[in-house]
Every structure is written in structure tokens, then in C-alpha cells.
Amino acid sequence: MTTTESQQIRLSSYPEGMPTHDDFETVAVELPDPGEGEVLLRTIYLSLDPYMRGRMSTAKSYAAPLELGDVVVGQTVCEVVASASDRRSVGDIVLAYTGWQTHAVVDARHTRRLDPADAPISTALGVLGMPGFTAYAGLLEIGRPQPGETVVVAAAAGPVGSAVGQIARIKGARAVGIAGGPEKCELLRRFGFDAAIDHRSPSFADDLAAATPDGVDVYFENVGGPVAAAVVKRLNKFARIPVCGLVADYNATAAPTGIDRLPGFMRRVLSSSLTVRGFIQDEFRPTHEAAFHEEMPRWVRDGAVQYVEDVVDGLENAIDAFQGLLTGKNLGKLLVRVGEVPTT
Amino acid sequence: MTTTESQQIRLSSYPEGMPTHDDFETVAVELPDPGEGEVLLRTIYLSLDPYMRGRMSTAKSYAAPLELGDVVVGQTVCEVVASASDRRSVGDIVLAYTGWQTHAVVDARHTRRLDPADAPISTALGVLGMPGFTAYAGLLEIGRPQPGETVVVAAAAGPVGSAVGQIARIKGARAVGIAGGPEKCELLRRFGFDAAIDHRSPSFADDLAAATPDGVDVYFENVGGPVAAAVVKRLNKFARIPVCGLVADYNATAAPTGIDRLPGFMRRVLSSSLTVRGFIQDEFRPTHEAAFHEEMPRWVRDGAVQYVEDVVDGLENAIDAFQGLLTGKNLGKLLVRVGEVPTT
Incomplete structure (x- = not known):
């Protein structure tokens, strides 16, 4: 058989702060033929998500960190190019977790078949995939928005945030989105948010107050930092805070000094009977x-x-795109188109 | 009719830090006869509780602050000495909210009759009253201890904490109490706690780790401060933190400086899927x-x-006793015996 070469991006050092090209190495490896039960996959789309930053750190997190030398993790949509499994056929489009590489051999049971007739295959990485599910479950199970309540979400132009606001509206709540810059705010208005607020504006706090005249009942937290501090001031009694991410802090290299805000936050949790749930x-x-x-x-x-969707072409651009993700440069779900998209 | 004089302790200034005698004034007032539907009450027991410190501050809290000149609030057990209501008879023992004074005239509907045959009347202010209910509802509804789990409570020798630990054991959980000093720890062992830890000991953190070999599933928070910080390090994934009080912070006059611990706490909320609920x-x-x-x-x-119960005699000793409460001097539920206890 012909051997297949995979281009891989591996973690070569744990980044200090913002990841740089020096923290990664690109290598080419020869893949073996798929063994019994395995498939050879060709990556079409790679999803880039903020959680990946956590995997590039040895700090305690909800998942084990990457080892140095590991291929960077990530969910992918792939095409089956060779199969030694009766579960998958050549040409199948599958959801997999093969990471930052062009090809991979995996156990067929670790793939989920997608039907391109149902929806564009890229949506399995976004609105119909993990980010969409994160928004759906976190908002409905923890946030529990009631008709007439106000739901605030930051990073609202991202794939999680934009789904949070739109689902909140489906449930009869008022949706207020916070995003960085006028282009993202315009997108939120197009998506039907009741208000869109630019956190880069000098009038941000006033704009937030004006957009939440009845206070805030649900704050879907995926940002942290100063945006969160401003929203907390607007929380109503019995407000709920699903804590889904803290992207503003992901590159922090040391605990910030100055005022210790934890005692004040806990007093607020107590005085307003808040629910904070990671x-x-x-x-x-x-x-x-x-x-x-x-x-x-x-x-x-x-x-x-x-x-x-914000689609970047070529695996070689994944590092730059990931840096942009951590600084809010992307508009919508960030994907790397690693290989050709099949015509259906 | 004879007029009745009430000795009252009123708030004369908002304390900075620990309340002092200068923040209060003691006055004697002539009470009117009870009007239609009212009763004249003689205070037997006054309950002293940490929440009162919050009422002596204009900072945002869950209840409106006392106005300067107001009688300090507090729950009481009283005897009805005159009645113009068919709901209450002279000699009835009632639960009321008449505060730091020897007598009061109140609407009879704002009293609840106690049957001295059921339980000692003082327990209506402690284990069978608000502190006991706080423990019961907060632990069972938010903490939801499961058999085999570990529940940690601080201020464990207090009326809320001691009930939390004992109810946790009834529910099949392991109860670890934290208290200040060997006498309180001995009390916790007598109450059946699985472990009692002295937070004043230099080996506190190690002792806590040794007493929670499987980590901590519920931390019933009524203290804050360094004790809370130590327990948070031991929390398991999906741990629950009912936030009931923060007595260590109640006298804080300014936000502490140094390291801002809020971002680290929120990362922990996220990485361990914690529930924090005031x-x-x-x-x-x-x-x-x-x-x-x-x-x-x-x-x-x-x-x-x-x-x-820790019973202090005489309303004139309420201020000293309240200071002691805020520094952990009392052992058990702190009560002021304001007037003679009827023999039954």
C-alpha cells in the first residue's frame, strides 16, 4: 500500500502568556495503514476553541495538559480515505478528535458519521456541535432564563455567545450581547439581540446600564476580566451565572495584584443570593x-x-488564527480549512 | 393603667470595623398601652447573630440597614404581659422580633406562640429556630450531601455550623468541623463530628488535608477569610458551596490589597464545575x-x-457579648437573658 504523510503541529513548549510560533513545531510523519477496526482520515476542517489554551498549560484544569511533543488537540471534520472497519466506508464524512494535523489513523468507534444532506458539515464543529451544545445546556440547565428576564452574554459574537443570546430570545428573555467592536455588535443586532454593547467603548459601563434597565438575571460567563466585573454590578437578586470560560484570563502568567476582589464578590454572592456554577x-x-x-x-x-463562520485556509495558519481567537479577532466560529471540502 | 418602661439599646453611629460601646446608646422610653390587636411583651431571651453586623452598615446587603436611632434588631422570646388581641393571652410565651430592649408593644400577628412543653423556649432562637433552619435548608437544598461524601463546615461550634455537621451525618456524609480552639473542637467531637480541626493551629492546612482524604464535596460557608481559602483547595469536582455568611469579613473596612484572588477562584469554579450559591x-x-x-x-x-447555648445575663451586656460573637468567643448559640425565665 501507499504510505500517507501527515503534517502535524505539535506543542514544543508551554507558552508563557500568549502562545507564539516558538511554542510549536511542525513535523511530517508517515502514518501506518489502518489496523483492524481503524480508519485513515483526511482532515477537512479543524475547530479552534479557547479551551485549547488550557491544554497548553500545566496549571490545574478540567483536563490533563498536553505533553510536550503531543499533536495539539482539536475537534475535526474529516473524510475517510481508507477503512479497515465495517463501521465506516471510504468517502464517509465524520466528526473526529484528531487535532492539528492533516491526516490521522484512529479507531472508527471514535468517529461519528455526519450526513452532509442534513446541514453543512462545518456546523458539526459550531452551532450544531460542541459550542452550540455548550450554549444550549449551560443556558437552559444553569441559567434557566424565564420570560421577561434579562440574559447578558459576553464574547457574544463567538459561536457559544451568539447561540446563548438567540436561545435566550427563543425562551422569551431579553438578550444583551457584549462584544468587541462595531462589526461584532452589528452582527449581534442582525442575529436579533435586543441590545449589543461594545466593551471597547469608553461609555461601556453606562451603555450596559442603559441596556439592562431591569438589571441582569442571567450572566453567561465566558470572558472574565473587566467585562465580568461590570456585569456583576448589574446582577439582580437570585441571578444565575453559568461559568463556561474565562478567555480574558487564559494568558495570565501570574495572579494580578492590587485589590483583592474575592471578598467583595463573595459578599455579593451572599447579599444577592447568586448562583455561580462552573x-x-x-x-x-x-x-x-x-x-x-x-x-x-x-x-x-x-x-x-x-x-x-470565520474560515482560515491552511493548517500552516492555525497558530496565527489561534492567537487571533485569544484576542477576539475572529468573527463567528473559527475554523481552519485543512483540506479540500468535498462537493456533495 | 400603669405605664411600662422599656430599656432600649439603639444604634447611634455606624461602626467602623468592630462595633464599640460608642456606637450605641441606651435609653429608657415609656411604652403606650397596647392598642387594638396589639400585645405588650416582656423580653426573656434576645438572640445575638452575626447578620446583625450587616444591619449596622450602609453597605449593600440583603436587608435595609438600621437607621441611626433605631433599636437594634433581633429575634426574641417574650412573655405576653398585656394583651388587646384575642390571639394572645397574658402569660403566653411567644417568638417575636423586638430587638435589643426589655419590653415592646407589637401587633400580635407578628408573634408566634411557643409551647414550653414541646422544648425549652430558648431553642426557638437556636436549634429549632432560625439558625437551625438555616443549617437545614442550606445544607439539604444547596449542599445536597450524599452518603459517603465529605461535608466541611466552619464556625462549626456555632448554632448553624453544629447543626450542619450533625444533619450531614444523619444523611450519611462524613462531617468535618472547623472551629477556633481546643474547647470548641472537643464540643464537635462530642456532637459526633468525624473530625474537628482547630483553625488557630499552625498545622491547620495539614490537619484539614488529613481530615479530608477524599477531598471535600460540600463546603458550608459561613466564615470566609483564610479558613475558606484553605477549604477551597480541597474541593472535589462538582463540589457545592452554600454561602450562608462571611463573618470573618463583616468588620472589614476596606477591600484588602495584595493578590487579587478572584480570577483564580473563578478558574477553580470553572475547572472543578463548582456550585457557589448564596x-x-x-x-x-x-x-x-x-x-x-x-x-x-x-x-x-x-x-x-x-x-x-451560651447565655449572657442582662441586656446591658449585649454589646460586649456581640463583640465576642464577632471574634468567636461564644461556645454555642449566644443568647442574652434579658428577663426572668418563667418556671413551667
Whole structure:
């Protein structure tokens, strides 16, 4: 048989602060033929997500860190190019977790078949995939928005945030999105958010107050930092804070000094009977995945949930794109198109 | 009719830090006769509780602050000495909210009749009253201890903490109490806690680790400060933190400087899928009060929940006793015996 070469991006050092090209190495490896039960995959789309920064650190997190020399992790949409499994056929499009590489050999059971007739295959990495599910489960299970309540979400132009706001509206709540810059705010208005606020504006705090005249009942937290501090001031009694991510802090190299805000925050938790709940979407798969796969595709087809994708061409541009993700440069779900998209 | 004089302790200035005698004034007022529907009460027991410190501050809290000149608030057990209501008779023992004074005239509907045959009347201010209910509802509704889990509570020798640990054991969990000094720790062992740890010991952190070999699943927070910081390090994934009080911070006059611990705490909330939930016991009255009044007296009669009271004689000693409460000097539920206890 012909051997297949895979281009891989591996972690070569744990980044201090923002990851740089020096923290990665690109290598080419010869892949073996798929063994019994395995498939050879060609990567079409690689998803870039903020959680990856956590894997590049040895700090305690919800998942083990990458070892130096590991291929950087990531969810992918791939085409099966060789199969030694009766579960998958050559030409199948699958969801896999093969990371930052052009090809991989994996156990066929670690793939999920996608039907390109159902939805564009890239959506399995975004609105119909992990980010969409994160929004759906975290908002509905922890946030529990009620009709007439106000839901605030930051990074609202991202794939999680934009779904949070749109699902909040489906549930009858008022959706206020926070994003960086006028282009993202315009996108939020197009998505039907009741208000869109630019956190880079000097009038941010006033704009937030004006957009939340009845206070805030749900703050879907995926940012942290000064944006979170401003929203916390607006929280109502019994407000809920699903804590999904803290991207503003992901590159922090040391605990910030100055005022210790923890005692004040805890006093606020007490005085306003707040619920603060960290979560990783996996937790809710058993309870919410079936409903998600039933409701979310319908909402997307109906136009109740819209999305945009930001597609970067070529695996060699993944590092630059990932840096941009951590500084909010992308508009919508960030994907790397690693290989040709099949015509269907 | 004869007029009745009430000795009252009123707030004369908002304390900076620890309240002092200068923040209060003692005055004698002539009370009117009870009007239609009212009763004249003679205070027997006054309850002293940490929440009162919050009422002596204009900082945002869950209840409006006292105005300067107001009688300091507090729950009391009183005897009805005159009645213009068909709801209450002279000689009735009632639970009321008449505060730091020897007598008061109140609407009879704002009293609850106690039956001295059921339990010592002082317990209506402690294990069978608000502190006991706080422990019961906060632990069971937010903490949700499961058999085999580890529950940690600080201020464990206090009326809330001691009930938390003992209810945790009833539910099959392991109870670890934190308290200040060997006398309190000895009390916790007598109450059946699985471990009692002295936070004043230089080996506190090591002792805590040794007492929680499987980590901590529920941390019932009523202290804050360095004790809380040590427990947070031991929290397991999916741990629950009912936030009931933060007595270590109640006298803080400014936000502490140094390291800002909030970002690190939020990262921990995220990485361990923690639930942090502030609460005031009132919230759970509609859902849990009936069960509390059914279960708790039974547990007390059975000896499954034990309690101690720390009784200070004379309203004139309330200020000193309250200072002692804020620094942990009392052992068990702190009460002021304001007037003679009727013999039954």
C-alpha cells in the first residue's frame, strides 16, 4: 500500500502568556495503514476553541495538559480515505478528535458519521456541535432564563455567545450581547439581540446600564476580566451565572495584584443570593444531548438561531488564527480549512 | 393603667470595623398601652447573630440597614404581659422580633406562640429556630450531601455550623468541623463530628488535608477569610458551596490589597464545575419549613442533633457579648437573658 504523510503541529513548549510560533513545531510523519477496526482520515476542517489554551498549560484544569511533543488537540471534520472497519466506508464524512494535523489513523468507534444532506458539515464543529451544545445546556440547565428576564452574554459574537443570546430570545428573555467592536455588535443586532454593547467603548459601563434597565438575571460567563466585573454590578437578586470560560484570563502568567476582589464578590454572592456554577459541556450530554439534536437543527433551519463562520485556509495558519481567537479577532466560529471540502 | 418602661439599646453611629460601646446608646422610653390587636411583651431571651453586623452598615446587603436611632434588631422570646388581641393571652410565651430592649408593644400577628412543653423556649432562637433552619435548608437544598461524601463546615461550634455537621451525618456524609480552639473542637467531637480541626493551629492546612482524604464535596460557608481559602483547595469536582455568611469579613473596612484572588477562584469554579450559591434562609421557608418543623424536633429529641447555648445575663451586656460573637468567643448559640425565665 501507499504510505500517507501527515503534517502535524505539535506543542514544543508551554507558552508563557500568549502562545507564539516558538511554542510549536511542525513535523511530517508517515502514518501506518489502518489496523483492524481503524480508519485513515483526511482532515477537512479543524475547530479552534479557547479551551485549547488550557491544554497548553500545566496549571490545574478540567483536563490533563498536553505533553510536550503531543499533536495539539482539536475537534475535526474529516473524510475517510481508507477503512479497515465495517463501521465506516471510504468517502464517509465524520466528526473526529484528531487535532492539528492533516491526516490521522484512529479507531472508527471514535468517529461519528455526519450526513452532509442534513446541514453543512462545518456546523458539526459550531452551532450544531460542541459550542452550540455548550450554549444550549449551560443556558437552559444553569441559567434557566424565564420570560421577561434579562440574559447578558459576553464574547457574544463567538459561536457559544451568539447561540446563548438567540436561545435566550427563543425562551422569551431579553438578550444583551457584549462584544468587541462595531462589526461584532452589528452582527449581534442582525442575529436579533435586543441590545449589543461594545466593551471597547469608553461609555461601556453606562451603555450596559442603559441596556439592562431591569438589571441582569442571567450572566453567561465566558470572558472574565473587566467585562465580568461590570456585569456583576448589574446582577439582580437570585441571578444565575453559568461559568463556561474565562478567555480574558487564559494568558495570565501570574495572579494580578492590587485589590483583592474575592471578598467583595463573595459578599455579593451572599447579599444577592447568586448562583455561580462552573461547567464543562460533557456533564450535560446524558441529560440534554438528545433534546439538543432535536431542537437546535430545527432552530437553525427556521432561522431562529443564526451563525457565522470565520474560515482560515491552511493548517500552516492555525497558530496565527489561534492567537487571533485569544484576542477576539475572529468573527463567528473559527475554523481552519485543512483540506479540500468535498462537493456533495 | 400603669405605664411600662422599656430599656432600649439603639444604634447611634455606624461602626467602623468592630462595633464599640460608642456606637450605641441606651435609653429608657415609656411604652403606650397596647392598642387594638396589639400585645405588650416582656423580653426573656434576645438572640445575638452575626447578620446583625450587616444591619449596622450602609453597605449593600440583603436587608435595609438600621437607621441611626433605631433599636437594634433581633429575634426574641417574650412573655405576653398585656394583651388587646384575642390571639394572645397574658402569660403566653411567644417568638417575636423586638430587638435589643426589655419590653415592646407589637401587633400580635407578628408573634408566634411557643409551647414550653414541646422544648425549652430558648431553642426557638437556636436549634429549632432560625439558625437551625438555616443549617437545614442550606445544607439539604444547596449542599445536597450524599452518603459517603465529605461535608466541611466552619464556625462549626456555632448554632448553624453544629447543626450542619450533625444533619450531614444523619444523611450519611462524613462531617468535618472547623472551629477556633481546643474547647470548641472537643464540643464537635462530642456532637459526633468525624473530625474537628482547630483553625488557630499552625498545622491547620495539614490537619484539614488529613481530615479530608477524599477531598471535600460540600463546603458550608459561613466564615470566609483564610479558613475558606484553605477549604477551597480541597474541593472535589462538582463540589457545592452554600454561602450562608462571611463573618470573618463583616468588620472589614476596606477591600484588602495584595493578590487579587478572584480570577483564580473563578478558574477553580470553572475547572472543578463548582456550585457557589448564596442564600438567606427566608427563601426556603415556603419549601422547607414544614419538613424542618417535623424533622428537627425529632432529631433533637433522639439526640441525633445536639446543641449548646451560651447565655449572657442582662441586656446591658449585649454589646460586649456581640463583640465576642464577632471574634468567636461564644461556645454555642449566644443568647442574652434579658428577663426572668418563667418556671413551667
